Amino acid sequence: MNLAYIGITVLWLFAYGYLIIASIDFGAGFFSYYSMLTRKEHVVNRIIERYLSPVWEVTNVFLIFFIVGFIGFFPDTAYYYGTALLIPGSIALILLTIRGSFYAFANYGVRKNKIYMFLYGMTGLFIPASLSTGLTISEGGFITKEAGTVLFHPDRLFGSLYSWSVVFLAIVSILYISASFLTYYADRAHDFPARQQLRTYALAWSMPTILASLLVFWGLSMHNPTHFARALDYAWMFAASLVCFLGSLYLIWKQKKFGIAFLLVMFQFAFAFFGYGISHLPYLLYPYIHIRDALTHTSMGWALVAAFIAGLFLLVPAIVLLLRLFLFNAEYVKGGKEGK
Amino acid sequence: MDSVIWSRLLTTETLAFHIIFATIGVGVPVFISIAEGLGLLKKDPHYLLMARRWTRGFVITVAVGVVTGTCIGVMLSLLWPQFMQLAGNVISLPLFMETFAFFFEAIFLGIYLYTWDRFKKPIYHWLTSIPIIIGSTFSAVFITMVNSFMNTPAGFTIDKPSGKFTSIDPIAAMFNPATPTKVAHVVSSAYLASGFLLASIAAYFILRGRNHEYFKKALKLTMIAGFALSLLTILAGDFSGKFLAKYQPAKLAAMEWHFETKKEAPLIVGGILDKDTHEVKYSFKIPYGLSILGLGSPEGKITGLQDIPKDQWPPLFIHYTFDMKVTIGFYLAAIATLFLLLWWWKRGNEWHPWLMRGILLAGPLSFVAIELGWITAEVGRQPWIIQGIMRVQHAATSSNQVGLIFVLFTILYCLLAVICTTVLYRLFKGKGPEKELIERKWESDVEVVNS
Known part of the structure; x- marks a missing residue:
């Protein structure tokens, strides 16, 4: 395997990590707000809070890691994407800032209020929508290069069916991933009313997820036929994704093995996300950035890989400790151990 | 005004705001750790409470530091694409490592905040403050290395006709002449x-x-x-x-x-x-x-x-x-x-x-x-963004919408400043340490009267 592919695989793993844990976080915010509106907050909010409190900060890091790593491995991407994503990127940043800081203000500060819940719920939907434009732009057609200057065409982005189908997929996926995780978490906490409530959310968002993915495929076939044709070469990955989806749906429906069900959801998205990624190659941005040409100097590339491996030796034990103390600590999950 | 001016203004504003919280984020953990350590060593509840109260305020400021740090991290590419394209080739290693250091800090901060009374031996809780200090201090070290590179670029040679960087040495770039001081x-x-x-x-x-x-x-x-x-x-x-x-x-x-x-x-x-x-x-x-x-x-x-x-x-x-x-x-x-x-x-x-x-x-x-x-x-360092290599005006984005973004971020930072201050004020108002010591039964009313 050559350096460019090692680099993009590492980065894609982090993007996938962000997809899962940020989805749980974003969806949780939406469900908190929704259950407050429907006066069911007493049922689910305790579960959501117990999970989110110790881990919220970690979520952002995955995103930054992906961005910094992407620029490190492929510096040319900074030039193209940096120019194109000024507006959507800035909007995502503003929303992330509001979300992160308000979460802390409410959680570590004194009290919660409705404005906070609203912001927390809504930003969770708008952030993925604006971040997903990065993926849309990568398909080409929204950036042109004229006389050495990169030009971004927002009108094309807003008028594109493909672009909206990606936004739709991003939002429903978040809600599905989040609901299936929280169902599992509630089950571990033996909080059965919450589990029932969250399970209905998971079931409700399952079908829209599949519908949205089909829509994205259809949109892609029209927007970027080259990529679509390459995706068909990896049809088995998308088929595996569908199988995992059906498996998880069955388990959640039958109310058993919620842990396995969530694992299947993770696999569902892993197959789809990596299938998308691998068929996207060799272009990082159609048709301007080819992975081979964009790769940084070899010495820097290997230095980054070395730093990454060294970093993993530090991070993996730390993450295991975090998970053992909070996520997989039955007593904490049930609310037996208080911190503050 | 052109995009260069707006980009400079937005970067200035973001950093001016961020460094307040970044400074607190780097420095305060050291004092929290000293206070908790002293408290355990001397079995003195005053120091233990100090660590708790400082942490309570710290976590609010750290949140603002995290989100504004995310902003500046991404903004570098959004506002200065040419700079990042060039610098990315030579100095992305410490930038990458900074993320790791912060990751490390974030994980242990999560643990530190929620495990005050969870370990059988209190010393274990104190031990989790060490990785927080290491993480936050090394974040500062790595990011300062990037800034040092902008002042005294090193670790590459420039290929004359194409103007591209060749023979990159990431370690030499990190430890450029400006780094130690x-x-x-x-x-x-x-x-x-x-x-x-x-x-x-x-x-x-x-x-x-x-x-x-x-x-x-x-x-x-x-x-x-x-x-x-x-x-x-x-x-x-x-x-x-x-x-x-x-x-220089x-x-x-x-x-x-x-x-x-x-x-x-x-x-x-x-x-x-x-x-x-x-x-x-x-x-x-x-x-x-x-x-x-x-x-x-x-x-x-x-x-x-x-x-x-x-x-x-x-x-x-x-x-x-x-x-x-x-x-x-x-x-x-x-x-x-x-x-x-x-x-x-x-x-x-x-x-x-x-x-x-x-x-x-x-x-x-x-x-x-x-x-x-x-x-x-x-x-x-002006007029340079990378001393002797690239001028600021050649690094900025070609987009003409930075002015609008500047306005949005200005509103955001004003809002954050006001709310952050209010939250901190409310958090401690009427909840002095004297009262808390009694509530925690670490000190009785009688002692307070005597002291």
Whole structure:
């Protein structure tokens, strides 16, 4: 395997990590707000809070890691994407800032209020929508290069069916991933009313997820036929994704093995996300950035890989400790151990 | 206005806001850890409570630091795409490692916050503060390395016809000539400013007539640290002067309004500059000062601005920002020394209201100094974004919508500043440590009356 592919695989793993844990976080915010509106907050909010409190900060890091790593491995991407994503990127940043800081203000500060819940719920939907434009732009057609200057065409982005189908997929996926995780978490906490409530959310968002993915495929076939044709070469990955989806749906429906069900959801998205990624190659941005040409100097590339491996030796034990103390600590999950 | 100006404004605004929280984020964990460690060592509930209360405030500021740090991290690519394209090739390693360091810190902060009473041996909880310090300090170290690279780029050669970087050496880029002095100065001043911030809070309550031992212990702890750190920071500043004389003479000369290359150069403090004749009026001159600062000897020959092409002169106002931050640095050292002397001298009253007012003032001043020092360092690098390689105006985005983004972020930062302050105020209002000690049954009412 050559350096460019090692680099993009590492980065894609982090993007996938962000997809899962940020989805749980974003969806949780939406469900908190929704259950407050429907006066069911007493049922689910305790579960959501117990999970989110110790881990919220970690979520952002995955995103930054992906961005910094992407620029490190492929510096040319900074030039193209940096120019194109000024507006959507800035909007995502503003929303992330509001979300992160308000979460802390409410959680570590004194009290919660409705404005906070609203912001927390809504930003969770708008952030993925604006971040997903990065993926849309990568398909080409929204950036042109004229006389050495990169030009971004927002009108094309807003008028594109493909672009909206990606936004739709991003939002429903978040809600599905989040609901299936929280169902599992509630089950571990033996909080059965919450589990029932969250399970209905998971079931409700399952079908829209599949519908949205089909829509994205259809949109892609029209927007970027080259990529679509390459995706068909990896049809088995998308088929595996569908199988995992059906498996998880069955388990959640039958109310058993919620842990396995969530694992299947993770696999569902892993197959789809990596299938998308691998068929996207060799272009990082159609048709301007080819992975081979964009790769940084070899010495820097290997230095980054070395730093990454060294970093993993530090991070993996730390993450295991975090998970053992909070996520997989039955007593904490049930609310037996208080911190503050 | 063009996109270069707007991009500069937005970057300035974001960093000016971020570095306040970043400084707290780097420095305060050290004090939290010291307080908890002392509390466990001396079995003193006052220090244990100090660690808890500092943590409670800290976590609010850290959240703002995290989100604004995310902003500046992404903004570098959004506003300065050409810069990141070029710099990404050479200096992305420390940028990448900074993310790891922060990741590490974030994980342990999550653990630290929620495990106060969960371990059978309290020392385990204290141990989780160590990775927080390592993570936050190394974040500062790595990011300062990137900034150092902008001042003294190293670790590559430029291929003449194409202008591209070749033979990249990431390690040499990280450990460029500016790295040692910059890292030392940034880290020590972040610890210093955090110490004085905590000291000024304690001094405020003592001034208000709260005489509980808790406040006095907090002030003694932070003043001892503040004394040592202020000396370290001044020393690191002196090294920076020597570094500048050798590697960035234009910055040093602009900071000092030093026009003519000469030996036995005096240090000019304050004054007013005549822009045409380059004469300095009403200033205070320290004979041989600049030669000593720059080269460690009165005989040292310091390059003047006249030997530097005029289109490469940094703006000359940094003379004032430099003078002011140095003055504040010496003020901090002086007031900490005074406090320690009065404490040590049996007949002295280290709790004198005027001294308390001086310490109260020192907290905000230390943050003013952080801002001024940062302005001096960044403006002093102008017109370059990467010294000698790339000018600022060649690095900015070609988009013409930065003005709009600037307005949005300005509103955002104003909002954050107001809400953050309000939240912190409400968090501690009417919940003094005296009350909390009793609530936690760490101290009875009787003791409080006696003390």
